[in-house]
Amino acid sequence: xxxxxxxxxxxxxxxxxxxxxxxxxxxxxxxxxxxxxxxxxxxxxxxxxxxxxxxxxxxxxxxxxxxxxxxxxxxxxxxxxxxxxxxxxxxxxxxxxxxxxxxxxxxxxxxxxxxxxxxxxxxxxxxxxxxxxxxxxxxxxxxxxxxxxxxxxxxxxxxxxxxxxxxxxxxxxxxxxxxxxxxxxxxxxxxxxxxxxxxxxxxxxxxxxxxxxxxxxxxxxxxxxxxxxxxxxxx
Numbered sequence: 491x492x493x494x495x496x497x498x499x500x501x502x503x504x505x506x507x508x509x510x511x512x513x514x515x516x517x518x519x520x521x522x523x524x525x526x527x528x529x530x531x532x533x534x535x536x537x538x539x540x541x542x543x544x545x546x547x548x549x550x551x552x553x554x555x556x557x558x559x560x561x562x563x564x565x566x567x568x569x570x571x572x573x574x575x576x577x578x579x580x581x582x583x584x585x586x587x588x589x590x591x592x593x594x595x596x597x598x599x600x601x602x603x604x605x606x607x608x609x610x611x612x613x614x615x616x617x618x619x620x621x622x623x624x625x626x627x628x629x630x631x632x633x634x635x636x637x638x639x640x641x642x643x644x645x646x647x648x649x650x651x652x653x654x655x656x657x658x659x660x661x662x663x664x665x666x667x668x669x670x671x672x673x674x675x676x677x678x679x680x681x682x683x684x685x686x687x688x689x690x691x692x693x694x695x696x697x698x699x700x701x702x703x704x705x706x707x708x709x710x711x712x713x714x715x716x717x718x719x720x721x722x723x724x725x
Contacts, residue, residue, distance in 0.1 A: 501648070501703045503655045509571065509703075510696030517570045521691035524566050524578040528690065531559055557599065558584050558592050565628035567694035571702055584628055591627055594634040598623050598641075618652040619645050625701040644701075644708040655700060659693055 499505040499512075514521060535548045535556070562581035569576045584591040598620050606613030623641035626632045632640055645652060 499699065499703070501651070501707060503651055503658065506655065506696045506700040506703065509699035510692055510694075513567075513571050513573075513695040513699070514692050516573075520570060520576070520578060521567075521695070522687065524563065524581055525687055525691050527578055527581055528559065528563055531556065553596070554592065557595050558588055561591050561595055561624060561628050563694060564624050564698065567691075567698040568625055568629060568702065571695055571698040587631075590631075590633075594627050594632070594637040595624060597634055598637070614653070614656065615649075617656060618649055621645075621652075622701050622704065625698065625705075629701075629705075644704045648704060652700070655696075659696075662689060662693075 499509040535551055538544045538548045538551065541547065559581065561584045565583060566576065566578060566580045569580060601620060602613055602617045604613075605616040620638060620641045622645055623632075623637040626637050626640045630636070630640065
């Protein structure tokens, strides 16, 4: 396991936001280039919708290519949070093992979706406990079982903070898309631009900061390991 320094920001919602804002300011150019890739894919799906049967093709693309592309985006944001100078091409790395990356991500998405349809609280709880698995897939190259168990483990005891974080992000998303839903098209276009080129990268790096800090807390630190050098000194 690689040695990593402790996150300098507190393990809290404001700490994750502070860490995300720090990353956003430091790597603005890389994030904008990464966002451009995500926006280009969204535009492709929209254009496909104008073809015969395009809606079905668009949904298929979102559930396959789009899901793996999202994993790549998470990986890209995580690498920047860890202050690695990576290219936006990193977003495409999960495509090297498409099915291995897609399958656990699809299972997590399905669990969250079913929980949300049945009742909002189970869906939110599933998102809180399993959502970090999306990072584990690209960070630790985990299979389905290890992804689910790993996410459940690192989020244990932090449910309250994660609930606040998710509700805050959902509220922010709602404020951005509200003008479009109410017919305020001009404001909606401006809101869409703000969302894609400011909110999306900021959410990406704050979410990655949350994962990185929770992962670090869950891992045994050098001071917690037995001192092998003192094995028989006292005998």
